[in-house]
Amino acid sequence: MKYQRHNNTSSLFLLELILAVLFFSVASALCIQIFTKAHLMSQDARDLNFAVNEVSSMAEQISAGTLHPATAASSDDTAASSGDTASDPSTQISNDAWQDDTAYYDSSYASCEKADAVYVLTVHYEPEDTLLKAHISMDTIADNRNIYTLDVTKHRQRRAES
Amino acid sequence: MRKQSEKAPAPFFNIGASSLLVIFLILCLVTFAILTLTSAKSDADFAEKLAHHKTNYYVACNTAESTLDEIDAVLADAWQLSDTAAVFTEIETQLTALNSREQLQLSMDFTQSEPTVSYAVAIDDKQNLCVTLTLAAAPAKGEAYYRISQWQVQSSGEWNGDQTLNLMK
Numbered sequence: 294m295k296y297q298r299h300n301n302t303s304s305l306f307l308l309e310l311i312l313a314v315l316f317f318s319v320a321s322a323l324c325i326q327i328f329t330k331a332h333l334m335s336q337d338a339r340d341l342n343f344a345v346n347e348v349s350s351m352a353e354q355i356s357a358g359t360l361h362p363a364t365a366a367s368s369d370d371t372a373a374s375s376g377d378t379a380s381d382p383s384t385q386i387s388n389d390a391w392q393d394d395t396a397y398y399d400s401s402y403a404s405c406e407k408a409d410a411v412y413v414l415t416v417h418y419e420p421e422d423t424l425l426k427a428h429i430s431m432d433t434i435a436d437n438r439n440i441y442t443l444d445v446t447k448h449r450q451r452r453a454e455s
Numbered sequence: 456m457r458k459q460s461e462k463a464p465a466p467f468f469n470i471g472a473s474s475l476l477v478i479f480l481i482l483c484l485v486t487f488a489i490l491t492l493t494s495a496k497s498d499a500d501f502a503e504k505l506a507h508h509k510t511n512y513y514v515a516c517n518t519a520e521s522t523l524d525e526i527d528a529v530l531a532d533a534w535q536l537s538d539t540a541a542v543f544t545e546i547e548t549q550l551t552a553l554n555s556r557e558q559l560q561l562s563m564d565f566t567q568s569e570p571t572v573s574y575a576v577a578i579d580d581k582q583n584l585c586v587t588l589t590l591a592a593a594p595a596k597g598e599a600y601y602r603i604s605q606w607q608v609q610s611s612g613e614w615n616g617d618q619t620l621n622l623m624k
Contacts, residue, residue, distance in 0.1 A: 453594035
């Protein structure tokens, strides 16, 4: 009799354990989905912040006229912004000299070679008569997904002829 | 009395203890998951807002640069005149015509020794990009017709200091 009662208790405990494990598995699966979603959202936010910083930095250099086409995208850390429109070099550069430029970044957002790149910053210039238009975009290389894009217009001052 | 002392000790894991443990673990998991998701959502919303603000700022800058180009064209045309005394009258006339044609909302001041032209471009419903140009009195060869004396974001909303709260009396 005692043996039978002990056996019943064990069965009940086992049943409870099985149900607990099952319930825990379902709940953890749902929670892991939430953690994954949060991680992806956080990664997207980091990417967007990085892209906004780099693209607006490039846009500022174009607006300030401190960006020379030969050193455009690769010199984003070294170009100095004088803010002096009188010494604006972009006014002295011919339209043909403005060629598209790219810069590459690795997964830790540091500048790198094309082979190790995860992100690419592209600058496409469209010079007109006295306006310099630039289309700046940051994309991922793996799936060619656009992260952030900015269009910048820079007016090149006319100079007195006499 | 003797019967009670012979009773077997209760097992460490009673029936129900595992359920309680699982409920506690799931509550912890759900709490941390919600906290993580809230934090990530907050970061993502902030990044989106920042990107949107940057985009609006550069759209306003592009409009301001295009307006600057039109003003510069007017200045360049006016300085082609041989009569330098009539240059600023011509500039004022041309800019007034441009203003009414393009709805640029230019404000001009030709009474000072260095005439100024100002305009504002809306960034959003709370901010304006205000630009002021100081025109050159007599630009020499190779010099610009103006210099930018202000390129500044200003708040367009009125400050209301009276923000009283209905506190408990």
